[in-house]
Every structure is written in C-alpha cells, then in structure tokens.
Amino acid sequence: MMDLQTKLREEAKRLLEEKKVDVIIGYEDGSMALRTTPCFVKDPRDVERLVWNALCENNLAKYLIGRTDKAAVIAKGCDVRSIVVLINEKQLEKENIIIIGMPCAGIIDRKKIYAYLGGADVKQANIENGIINVKGDGFEEKLNVHDFLHDSCLACRYRNPVFCDILVGEEIPEVEPKDEYGKIDQLEEKSSKERWQYFNKELSKCVRCYACRQACPLCYCKTCFVDQSFPTWFGKSTDISDTFSFHLVRALHMTGRCVDCGACVRACPNNIDLRMLTKKIEKDIKELFDSEAGLSIGENTPLASFSEDDPQDFIG
Amino acid sequence: MKTHLWLLFLKMTLKILLGELMKTIKKDKIAKLLDFLADKYELFAPTSKDGLVVSFERIEEGKQAKLRFYNSNEAPKKLFFPQSETLFSYSKGERETVPEPKTEQQRIIFGLKPCDTKSLSLLDKVFDTTDFKDPYYTQKRVNTIIFTLACNRPQSSCFCTALGLGPFLKEGADVFVVDLDDKYLFEPITQKGEDLLKEIPGLEEAAEKDISYSKELADGTEAKITTKIQLDRLKEKLDEIFDESVWDEIHQKCLGCGVCTYLCPTCHCFDIVDEQVNDKGKRIRIWDSCMYPAFTLEASGHNPKPTGKERMRQRIMHKFNYFVETYDEIACVGCGRCLRNCPACMDITKVIEQINNLK
Amino acid sequence: MKNPYLPIPVRLNKVTLENESKDLKTFDLAFVNPQDAKAFKFVAGQFAMISINGIGEAPFGIASSPMNGAVLQFTVKRYPRGVLTTALHNLSVGQVLGLRGPFGNGYPVKELESKNILVVGGGFALTTLRSLANYVLHKKNRTKFGKLTMFVAARNPGEMLYKEDLEEWSKRGDIEVIQTIDNPVEGWKGKVGYAAPVLKELAPCPENTYAVVCGPAIMIKTCLFVLFEMGFPSERIVNSLEMKMKCGIGKCGRCNIGSKYVCMDGPVFTHKQLQELSGEY
Numbered sequence: 033m034m035d036l037q038t039k040l041r042e043e044a045k046r047l048l049e050e051k052k053v054d055v056i057i058g059y060e061d062g063s064m065a066l067r068t069t070p071c072f073v074k075d076p077r078d079v080e081r082l083v084w085n086a087l088c089e090n091n092l093a094k095y096l097i098g099r100t101d102k103a104a105v106i107a108k109g110c111d112v113r114s115i116v117v118l119i120n121e122k123q124l125e126k127e128n129i130i131i132i133g134m135p136c137a138g139i140i141d142r143k144k145i146y147a148y149l150g151g152a153d154v155k156q157a158n159i160e161n162g163i164i165n166v167k168g169d170g171f172e173e174k175l176n177v178h179d180f181l182h183d184s185c186l187a188c189r190y191r192n193p194v195f196c197d198i199l200v201g202e203e204i205p206e207v208e209p210k211d212e213y214g215k216i217d218q219l220e221e222k223s224s225k226e227r228w229q230y231f232n233k234e235l236s237k238c239v240r241c242y243a244c245r246q247a248c249p250l251c252y253c254k255t256c257f258v259d260q261s262f263p264t265w266f267g268k269s270t271d272i273s274d275t276f277s278f279h280l281v282r283a284l285h286m287t288g289r290c291v292d293c294g295a296c297v298r299a300c301p302n303n304i305d306l307r308m309l310t311k312k313i314e315k316d317i318k319e320l321f322d323s324e325a326g327l328s329i330g331e332n333t334p335l336a337s338f339s340e341d342d343p344q345d346f347i348g
Numbered sequence: 349m350k351t352h353l354w355l356l357f358l359k360m361t362l363k364i365l366l367g368e369l370m371k372t373i374k375k376d377k378i379a380k381l382l383d384f385l386a387d388k389y390e391l392f393a394p395t396s397k398d399g400l401v402v403s404f405e406r407i408e409e410g411k412q413a414k415l416r417f418y419n420s421n422e423a424p425k426k427l428f429f430p431q432s433e434t435l436f437s438y439s440k441g442e443r444e445t446v447p448e449p450k451t452e453q454q455r456i457i458f459g460l461k462p463c464d465t466k467s468l469s470l471l472d473k474v475f476d477t478t479d480f481k482d483p484y485y486t487q488k489r490v491n492t493i494i495f496t497l498a499c500n501r502p503q504s505s506c507f508c509t510a511l512g513l514g515p516f517l518k519e520g521a522d523v524f525v526v527d528l529d530d531k532y533l534f535e536p537i538t539q540k541g542e543d544l545l546k547e548i549p550g551l552e553e554a555a556e557k558d559i560s561y562s563k564e565l566a567d568g569t570e571a572k573i574t575t576k577i578q579l580d581r582l583k584e585k586l587d588e589i590f591d592e593s594v595w596d597e598i599h600q601k602c603l604g605c606g607v608c609t610y611l612c613p614t615c616h617c618f619d620i621v622d623e624q625v626n627d628k629g630k631r632i633r634i635w636d637s638c639m640y641p642a643f644t645l646e647a648s649g650h651n652p653k654p655t656g657k658e659r660m661r662q663r664i665m666h667k668f669n670y671f672v673e674t675y676d677e678i679a680c681v682g683c684g685r686c687l688r689n690c691p692a693c694m695d696i697t698k699v700i701e702q703i704n705n706l707k
Numbered sequence: 708m709k710n711p712y713l714p715i716p717v718r719l720n721k722v723t724l725e726n727e728s729k730d731l732k733t734f735d736l737a738f739v740n741p742q743d744a745k746a747f748k749f750v751a752g753q754f755a756m757i758s759i760n761g762i763g764e765a766p767f768g769i770a771s772s773p774m775n776g777a778v779l780q781f782t783v784k785r786y787p788r789g790v791l792t793t794a795l796h797n798l799s800v801g802q803v804l805g806l807r808g809p810f811g812n813g814y815p816v817k818e819l820e821s822k823n824i825l826v827v828g829g830g831f832a833l834t835t836l837r838s839l840a841n842y843v844l845h846k847k848n849r850t851k852f853g854k855l856t857m858f859v860a861a862r863n864p865g866e867m868l869y870k871e872d873l874e875e876w877s878k879r880g881d882i883e884v885i886q887t888i889d890n891p892v893e894g895w896k897g898k899v900g901y902a903a904p905v906l907k908e909l910a911p912c913p914e915n916t917y918a919v920v921c922g923p924a925i926m927i928k929t930c931l932f933v934l935f936e937m938g939f940p941s942e943r944i945v946n947s948l949e950m951k952m953k954c955g956i957g958k959c960g961r962c963n964i965g966s967k968y969v970c971m972d973g974p975v976f977t978h979k980q981l982q983e984l985s986g987e988y
Contacts, residue, residue, distance in 0.1 A: 062693040064505055069693035070601040090692060094603065151400045153418060153503045169501070239422070239431050239635070243605035247691050259642050261763075261790050267623045269432035269634050299691035301421065301607045303401065435712045438760045447713055479971075480711040480956040590985055617960035620712075620953045624761040631712075631760070636959070644961055646951045647765075647789035652964075652987045662987075665965070673966035 036134065036201045037084040040106065043132060043198055047104050048076040053130055054101040059088040065157040065166070066142040070095065082106075084200075085159050086177050089139045091295040093118060093249035102128050108136040110184070110293035112193040113326030114249045117289055120331060123252055133196025135204045138178065138185035140164065143303065145180050149173070183307060184294030186211040194327050215305075216312050230308075231276065237302040238275045240268065244306055245282060247299035250289050257281060283309040288317050288333035291326045360542065370554035371534045371545060378532060381548060382410030382458065388547075389493070390455040392427060394420055404457065415459055415527070418503045419683060423613035424464050425471060427457060428488045431610075433633045435484070435620070440627040455488070456544075458495040459525075462517035463508045463681040465496045467613030469520045473675045474616050484633070493540055496521035498562075500569055505684035507575035507697055513681055515573070516566035526562045533562050575697050578704045579678075585703060586669040590661070594706060598699055599660035601692045606637035608686035608694070609663070614679045617643070638662050664699060711956050714758050714805025715743045719798055720778065727865030730785040731831050732796055733770065737778050739803065747809065749773050750816060751839040752947060752975045755808030756955045757781060762794045766952045766970070769809065770834040770869075772841035774848070779806070782834045782868065810955040811974050814839050814919065814945065823853035825911050827930050829860040829902055829922025833868045835947055836921055841872075844882060853915065855882045860902035860926065862889050885909065903929035913938040919945045931978065944978035948988055964988050 044056045060071035060081040068087045072095075073079055084106070092105050093114045107115060112133055118124045145154065145166060156167040162177050189212075192203045219227060242258070245251040257265050258278050266281070267274035283306075292314055296306045317323055320343065321334035334342075360369070373381055385391050386408055393413035395405045402417045404424045436447045468489070475485040499506075499515035508514055518524045522541035526533040533554055536542035545551065589595075609615040619636035622629055636643060639659050645651045653659050671679035680696070687695050721735035736757075738744035749755075751773055758764035771780035785796040798804075814835070824843065828836040836857075843852050857876060861867040867886065877884045886897035887905045898905050902922070911918070911934075918934050920927055927946065934944055950962040950969040957971035965984045967973065976984075 063695040063698050064687060064693070067693045069695075072597075072600050095601070147398075147400055151418070153501070155504045168504075239610055241606050241610045241637075242640075243603070243607045243691060246603040246605035255642070259640075262788060262793075264790075268619065268621050269623065269632050271432070271623075295691070299603070299605055299607065301611055301689045440761065447710060474958055477957070480958070482712075482958060483710050484712075616958065618953070619959070620764060622758075622761050622763055629761045631758075631764075633712075636961070638960060644951055646949075647786040647792060649788065652950070658987065662963075666960075666963070670963065670966035 037082070040084050040132065040134070040200045041079045041082050043200060044073065044079045044082055044104070045076045047130065048073070048079070052102070053104040056082065056104045056106070056132075057092050057095050058082040058106040058132075059084065059090070059092075062087075065154045066140070066145065084134060086138065086140045086164070087142075087159070088134075089182070089294075089298060091247070091249050091293045094247065094295075096124055096129060097249070097252050099128070102130075104130040104132055106132045106134060107193060107196065108134050108139075109188065109190040109193055110136075110291050111249075112195055113190060113291040114293055116195055116326040116329055117250060117291065117333075118252075119329055120326075120333075121289075126329070130198065131193065131196040133193030133199045135192045135199070135201055136185075137191060137204060138181035138188070140177060140180050141182040141185075141298075145175065148175070148180070181210075182294050182298070183211070183215075183305075184292050184297070187213070187292060187311065189324075190327075195329060213311065213315055215308065216315060219308060220312075232272060234304055234308070235275050235279055236272055237304050238270065238279070239302065240270055240275060240278070241301065243299040243301060244296035247295040248286075249293075249295070250286060250291075251282070257285075279306070279309060283313055286310055287313050288321070288323065288335045289325050290314055356539070360536075360539070369536050369542060369545070370559060371551035372528070372531045372554045372558055373534070373551055374531045375529075377550060378415065379410030379413070381550065382407070382413055384548060385456050385458065386410065388454075390453050392424075392455060392457045394459045404460075413459065415497065418501065419461050419464070419499075419685070421611070421685075421689075423467065423611055423683070423685060424457065424460055425467060425613050425616075427455075428468065428485055428492075429471065429475070429616060429618075431635050433484055435631045435633055437628065437630045440624070440629070453491065455492040456495065457492060459497045460494055460521075461499050461683070462496055462515060462519075462521075463499070463506075463513060463683040464613050465494060465520040466513055466517060467681045467683075468494075470614045470671075470675075470677060470679055470681070471616055473677070493522045493544055494520065495523045495525050495534075495541075498524065498526040498566070498569075500527050500565060502569060502573050503684060503688075505687045506573055506682060507577065507684060508682035509570055509573045510575050510577040510579075510697065511678055511680060511682045512579070514566075515569045526565065528558055528561055528565070531558070533558050575682075577697055577700050582700065582704065583669050583672045585706070586665055589703065589706060590665070592706070594703065595657050595661045598664075598702065599655075599657045602639070602656055602660055602694055603692055604639050604641070604656050604659065605691060606639045607689050607691065608696075609637040609639055610635060611685040611689055613681060613683055613685070614667070638666070664696070664703075667696075668700065711807065712954070714756070714764075714807050716740065716803050717779070717806045719800055719802050719804060722798070722800060725782060725831075725868050725870075727863075730796075731782060731866075731868065732785070733780055733782045734795065734798075735778050735780055736804065736806065744777050747776055747779075749776075749809035750813030751842045752814035752835050753809040753811045754835070754955075754974065755779070755781070755806050755810065756952070757791075757795070758805040758807070759791065759794050759798075760805065763791045764805070764807075764953070765789075765791045766810070766949075766955060768835035768838070768947070768974075770837050772838055772845065774842060774845040782831060784831050807955060810970055812972065814947075814975050815977075816842065819843075819917055820851045821853060823855070823912075823914075823916040825856045825858065825916055825918045827858045827860075827902070827906065827918060827920040827922070827934075829926040829930075830862075830866070831868055832921035832923070832947070833859060836919060837869055837872060839919065840876070840882070844876070844879070849881055856911065857882060857884045858887075858902075858906060858909070858911075859885070860887045860905070860922065864888055864892055864895055901929070902926050903933050906930055907933045907936070911937060913940075913943070917943045917945060919947075921947050941979040941982060942977050946976055946978060946981060948974045948976065950974075950988060 056073040059068040062069040187209045266277045290310045323334045394402045396414045402420045475482040521537045524535040617636045667679040716739040717736040723733040725731040754766045754768045767781040785792045953959045955970045957968040962969040
C-alpha cells in the first residue's frame with residue numbers, strides 16, 4: 033500500500049509528463065525543522081521534491097491568483113474551499129487549474145510544540161505514524177501529532193476536499209470537530225467591557241505588517257482599503273483605534289467568504305489570534321444564513337446574493 | 349587632543365588585557381543590579397509575558413528581566429526607530445508647526461544580543477550621516493548605554509558567523525556581558541561603559557578563570573553555528589545577475605507580506621503620513637516595506653518595481669550589494685528572524701546559496 | 708542641530724495657470740520668515756519637498772532661478788490620483804504651505820562653465836530647465852557659459868509651458884529658442900513635429916556642448932538616440948529623474964536605483980551614470 037506522498041508524486045509526475053499542466057504547486061521540505069515550504073515543480077524529474085505530511089500548512093490557493101499558465105495545486109480540505117470561493121468570485125478560471133485534493137487529518141502548529149518544550153530550539157524533527165520526533169540540544173521527545181494541531185484544524189468540518197480533480201488516496205472519515213467554537217463561546221459570555229479590553233490588548237500587538245492580508249487567498253484586492261489615500265479611510269500608524277478598525281473591516285470583508293484555513297494567524301509575527309474575529313463571523317453567518325463558504329462551485333455568498341426568502345425577522 | 353584620546357584608548361586596552369576592568373556579579377544578585385540601574389535610568393531589558401515570546405520593554409524592577417533567552421521576537425530597532433513616531437504636530441490655521449519634544453532621558457538597554465548591537469551600527473550609517481542627521485534616532489542613540497549580552501545559545505536559524513560576525517562580537521557595546529553559568533562577567537568596551545560600571549555597587553573583580561572560561565564559551569558557541577554563506581565575490585555575482593531570470597524563481601513563493609522587513613534589525617524603510625482629527629494633526633513616520641507594491645508607486649500610476657520579482661530582487665540587492673557598495677558592509681546580521689517568521693519559509697541563506705551556485 | 712524633517716513655512720503669493728488643459732499651475736511661494744529666505748541657497752536642478760499639513764508631502768523641482776531667492780516657483784502637474792497635487796491645485800493665494808530643502812544634487816553648473824549648453828525640454832519637465840536657463844542668463848553668470856540653446860517641445864501651443872519666459876528669451880541675443888509642437892496649428896510660428904525628428908533636423912553640434920534633456924520617457928529615449936547619432940558622448944548628456952520620494956534625504960529607502968538615491972545622488976545624472984545603473988526607474 034502506497035503512502036500518500038508517493039501517490040502524490042506519481043500523480044504530479046504524470047500530469048507534468050502528459051503536459052496537462054505547466055507547474056505543480058506543492059510543498060517541499062523547509063530549510064528548518066518543523067517547516068515545509070511552497071514549491072513550484074515544472075520538471076517531472078523534480079517531483080521527488082514534493083512532500084506530504086502534517087507540516088504542510090500553507091494555503092497554496094494564494095499562488096493561483098493572477099497566473100497565466102496552467103497549474104496543478106495540492107490542496108487540503110480548507111484550501112479547496114478557498115479555491116471554490118475564488119472560482120465563484122471569478123478570480124480563477126477553472127479550466128486553468130487542476131486541484132489535487134489531499135484528505136487531511138490536521139496540520140501541526142509548531143508554536144504549540146515550542147510552547148510545550150518551554151521555548152526550546154528544535155533542530156530536527158520527523159513524523160512517522162502519527163508521532164512527531166523532535167530533537168534539540170539536550171532533549172529528544174516523541175509527541176502525538178494530534179495533540180499539537182492548529183486551532184483551525186481542531187474546528188475543521190471538511191477534512192476531505194469538497195471538490196477536486198484528483199483525490200490522492202482515500203477519503204478519511206469526517207469527525208465532529210474537537211474544538212469548534214470553544215474560545216469564541218467563552219468570549220461571548222464575557223461582558224461587553226471585557227470583550228473590548230480583550231481585543232484592545234490582543235490587537236495592540238499589531239505592527240500593521242499586513243502579513244495576515246497577504247497570506248489570505250481571499251484578500252486579492254488590487255489596492256487594499258487600508259492602503260488607499262484618496263480618500264484615506266484609516267490611519268496607517270499603530271494607533272489602536274486605527275489598528276482595531278483595520279482588523280474589524282478586514283473581518284467584515286471576509287464575512288461569508290472566510291473558510292477558516294488559518295493562514296492569517298500563522299502568518300502573524302506577533303501571534304495575534306485573528307480567528308477570534310473571523311471565526312466569530314463565520315459562526316454568525318452559519319446561524320443567520322445557514323451557510324458556509326466554499327462548499328460548491330456556483331454558490332453565492334449570503335451577503336452577495338439576494339433571494340426572496342432571505343430571513344428578515346430583524347426588519348420591524 | 350587626539351594624542352590624549354589615543355593614550356586613553358591604549359590605557360583602556362592595557363587594562364582590559366590585564367583584566368583589570370572586568371567585573372563579575374553572582375547570578376542571584378543580578379536582579380538587584382538591574383533595580384539599581386532602573387532607579388537612575390530608563391532601563392530596557394528582555395521580558396516575556398508568556399515565558400515564550402521575548403520582547404525588549406521598559407522595566408521598573410530587575411526581576412522582570414528574562415535573561416536566559418534566544419532572542420526577542422521583534423528586533424530592538426524599535427527602541428531607536430519605533431513603528432510609529434510623531435515628527436511634529438500642528439494645528440490647522442496656525443502657521444508654525446510644533447516639533448515633537450526630544451527625549452533627554454538617559455536609557456540603558458540591558459541584554460541586547462551581539463547581532464542586534466551590530467545592527468545599530470548599520471542603522472547609524474543611514475540615520476546618523478554628516479549631511480542630514482535624523483534627530484529622532486540620533487537623540488535616542490546618544491542617550492542610550494548598551495549592555496550587550498553574549499549569545500551562549502544560538503538557535504538553529506542563526507547565522508551571524510556566516511557574515512563575519514559572531515555570538516561574542518563586542519562591536520557597538522558599551523559594556524559586554526557574558527553569562528558564565530553562575531555569574532555574569534562585565535567588560536567595559538567604551539568610556540561610557542567603564543564610567544557606568546564604576547557607579548554600580550556590589551561588583552567583584554573578575555578572576556583569571558572567569559576570563560578564560562568566557563573565552564572558552566566564545567569558541568564553543570561559535571562552533572555551534574553551522575550555516576555557511578559564501579561571501580567572496582557575492583557582490584560582484586549579484587551585479588552580474590541583475591537581469592537574469594533566476595529572480596522569477598526566487599520570488600515565486602514570497603507572499604509580499606513584509607514580515608521579514610518588519611522584524612529585520614537592519615531594515616529601515618519608512619513612510620511619512622499626515623494624520624489629522626478635526627483641527628489638530630501630526631506628521632508621523634511609520635515603518636514601510638520595499639516588499640509592498642505601493643512602496644514605489646507614483647501618482648502617475650508608474651511603478652518602477654511593479655511585481656514581487658523586482659521587490660524581492662530589491663531586498664536581496666539592498667542587503668548584499670547596494671549597502672555594500674555604499675558602506676562596504678552587508679546589511680544583514682544573521683539574527684535569523686526572517687527565517688523563523690516567514691510564513692512561506694523563505695530562507696535568505698538558501699537564496700544566497702542559489703545565487704552563488706549560478707554559473 | 709537642524710531637524711531635516713521640519714518644514715519651513717512659505718506663503719502662496721501667486722498662482723499662474725500654465726496650460727489649456729488646466730492641469731499645470733505655477734505656484735509662487737514666499738518665505739514667511741526672512742531668516743529662512745536668507746538661508747535658502749540652491750543650485751538649479753535641485754528640488755524641495757512641498758507639504759500641506761494634513762494632506763501630504765511630495766518633491767517638486769524648483770523652477771525659479773537661484774539668483775532670485777526671495778520667491779521660489781514650482782510648477783505642479785495635477786494627477787487625478789495625486790492627493791497632494793490635487794490639493795495644491797485647489798489652494799488659494801495667501802495660504803501657508805510647508806517646504807523642506809533644497810535637496811538633490813542639482814545640475815553640474817561648475818562643469819557646464821565655458822561649455823555650450825543645449826537644453827532639450829518636453830512637456831512639463833521644463834521646470835528645472837527654466838531654473839537653469841535663467842541662472843545661466845543672469846548678468847553675473849552669462850559670460851561664464853558658452854552658447855545656450857533652448858529646444859522646447861509640447862503637444863500644442865496651449866500646452867507650452869512658461870510662454871512668457873520663452874517670449875522674452877526669444878527676444879534676447881544670448882540665447883537661441885526653438886519651439887516645436889506635434890501638429891500644425893494656425894498662427895504658430897515655430898517648428899512643427901515631434902521633438903526627436905526636429906532635433907535631428909537642427910543637427911546640434913556636439914563639440915564642447917552639454918545636452919540637458921528632460922521630458923516624458925518616450926521623448927527622452929528618442930532624443931537621446933538623435934544626440935548619440937550627432938556624436939554627443941554619454942558623459943555630456945545630462946538627465947533629471949523623478950521618483951516617488953518621502954524623506955528626500957536618503958533615509959526612507961524608496962527612491963533608489965541600485966545603490967544611488969535619486970533624492971541624494973540625483974535627481975540629476977549624466978547619461979553615462981544612468982547606463983551604469985539598472986533600468987529600475
């Protein structure tokens with residue numbers, strides 16, 4: 033029985049040899065422990081570079097935007113949903129993409145491993161059969177992959193690609209999320225003042241680098257609202273009210289579109305828990321419109337479509 | 349006047365060679381030492397709220413300092429070149445602009461790593477020039493005494509030695525501090541440092557074995573950094589390949605997020621914006637990044653660096669070619685922050701390796 | 708220590724509309740404080756950062772002669788997407804602006820002494836060229852320089868910049884003025900045709916001559932070709948560049964071409980220097 037990585041490499045090789053695509057966008061080993069990195073394979077002889085493991089965290093859908101060639105992209109459940117949203121929003125032409133779908137049981141959050149190890153420097157890591165072996169100066173530990181997954185993976189309902197051209201391996205059973213809205217529910221219970229304080233504290237860490245926006249495949253505006261100067265909507269310094277506004281407005285722009293892939297949180301250099309905003313909005317959309325983003329091609333987001341039987345109990 | 353300075357320098361060097369000026373203090377007394385410094389100066393030290401992420405902040409008490417750490421997440425450049433800095437304030441309708449008050453308070457930064465200390469010398473070349481001194485930066489520099497803490501435990505992502513620097517580099521320090529396991533060794537590097545050490549109570553004379561242990565640690569630590577970068581002819585190589593297609597390949601996984609530039613201790617690009625509420629406003633300097641598309645975008649719509657390729661090339665060229673051309677130094681200190689924090693795991697050492705390997 | 712980020716106050720004394728499409732205006736700015744006026748010494752080709760508090764700041768070439776320091780003139784083109792240029796065009800006389808400068812290297816006036824100068828200007832790039840011309844023509848300076856030729860191109864007579872200056876210069880014996888427009892227009896007495904072919908017709912002599920060329924990119928490109936054909940060496944062809952700038956003093960990192968900052972090492976470069984740099988501008 034072939035493992036998924038080998039199957040993936042075979043599919044990639046076939047696609048390139050048959051000239052079905054110009055490039056395979058996938059993952060290869062990163063130059064540091066606990067990292068993989070996006071890679072662009074054009075030569076069928078290079079498919080051995082491609083890897084598939086619980087460190088494949090990047091949402092590669094970002095690299096599809098603006099391409100002029102034909103690309104195959106390796107996509108996990110969340111990545112596929114963001115591709116679906118991009119197709120529905122007419123940012124991608126389906127005929128130029130081949131989606132290589134990967135069933136995914138969750139990706140490791142290396143920051144959780146660092147925290148568990150008390151901030152130790154991991155020099156080597158390898159994963160086998162659900163166990164990640166981490167080594168550094170003076171320590172070696174075997175950790176259970178499932179104890180160190182990203183928060184977005186703990187909330188995942190779509191471990192299998194909802195749509196793809198090639199499925200690598202077999203679908204894995206969908207399970208109830210381990211922790212879908214835990215932190216959100218906790219925060220919702222707090223008073224308005226406490227919530228305000230929470231966000232002020234969290235967002236004061238922001239240095240306005242916009243990594244969250246750049247990592248997000250659904251942030252594709254040619255000029256982001258925050259970069260506009262004619263008119264200037266919000267200030268660009270780290271003044272807390274401007275920073276707050278940036279994050280709130282970005283979350284609002286993601287309403288009904290965000291698939292909770294977690295790319296924004298992973299990109300943030302200051303570990304701001306941006307999902308407290310985006311996941312909350314996702315929860316609201318599900319409750320108000322019974323809708324989740326990126327599940328099928330051709331669907332419209334609730335805020336961008338009108339139907340006569342839209343709920344209107346909030347209208348007097 | 350010059351002879352006098354030379355004699356002073358010789359005297360100090362001799363004293364240092366003879367170990368006369370070096371002092372030590374037991375580790376359990378360091379918090380008190382920091383308390384003493386915090387009383388007389390604005391003291392900045394590495395702190396951590398969660399025990400993991402370290403950041404240089406102002407401390408009132410010595411016990412707030414976390415002195416056993418790899419490095420701070422954000423570069424300490426923010427203590428001299430903050431993310432947002434008001435250049436001046438104004439009131440609409442009033443002719444004169446009111447410049448921001450200058451900081452006169454003496455500061456001490458305790459625990460700066462040698463790579464970050466070196467980065468300040470590189471930033472000096474930009475901000476402290478003879479023709480246009482940047483008063484916001486230079487004021488802070490002049491009023492700050494730096495205690496550089498030697499790096500005993502480099503991370504696997506560190507590569508200072510590959511750039512000719514090192515974990516025990518003393519350049520730029522006023523006082524050089526070494527963690528000798530049970531005590532700290534203090535070595536004054538500048539007159540400012542020597543004068544300050546004289547003020548601090550409770551310091552002991554450094555013993556011969558302290559000094560030799562420090563040397564032993566220096567050699568041992570340097571050997572731990574294994575990343576190598578081929579530096580000779582790198583600048584020339586970069587000149588040659590400016591128009592080559594290798595840049596298409598290099599930039600393709602870059603998201604243009606700018607995290608590398610924001611966390612880099614030597615990156616200094618900034619924007620100037622006016623922000624106003626009703627009649628009162630400020631002209632503010634804020635960090636900017638050569639990796640952003642609007643960085644060089646002109647009002648006419650023309651952009652000399654229209655795609656990620658030109659911007660990535662600009663970043664690499666600036667650090668390893670343009671800065672070298674102008675100042676004969678590489679604008680990189682090997683701190684590894686860009687490697688650790690890049691969401692796409694871009695590795696600048698691998699990029700340089702790729703460039704070096706081009707025929 | 709002077710703070711290079713603090714603007715000095717200047718008052719808008721006069722606004723002159725320069726062209727028919729109404730997007731070019733010349734602003735006369737006078738120093739509010741006499742000591743600022745006294746201290747401001749500049750070389751033709753330098754620029755200043757003009758700002759309106761609350762709007763922004765941008766670089767503009769100084770269009771007035773360095774021999775007349777009390778009032779500075781700037782010609783500004785309004786870009787639809789330009790925040791500052793739009794605000795400038797909406798200003799009224801009497802309003803106070805901020806000014807920082809002079810910045811940049813300016814034209815190499817020392818090197819130009821005892822040489823002939825061929826000025827080739829197109830569109831609204833004539834701004835600093837006017838400063839240069841008036842500097843050379845000043846009675847204190849004229850004898851230091853050789854022949855001065857102003858070759859100016861514009862789309863049509865309405866778009867020609869500095870019509871008054873051109874007329875006055877045409878009347879003088881110590882400067883030759885040649886104007887050309889793209890297409891024939893009734894009543895036009897100057898040349899007709901694009902800059903490059905008309906320049907070729909004129910066949911300027913390269914001997915002991917510097918060519919100072921400013922204008923839209925296509926004009927520069929085609930005229931350079933002509934000048935090379937005529938035998939002008941690249942070290943005697945001078946260009947002035949424009950780039951987005953913020954600090955104007957070589958610190959914010961954005962206006963570089965290679966290791967050179969356009970705000971410090973430029974904006975004036977000889978063509979030879981430009982050939983040694985990348986084309987990233």
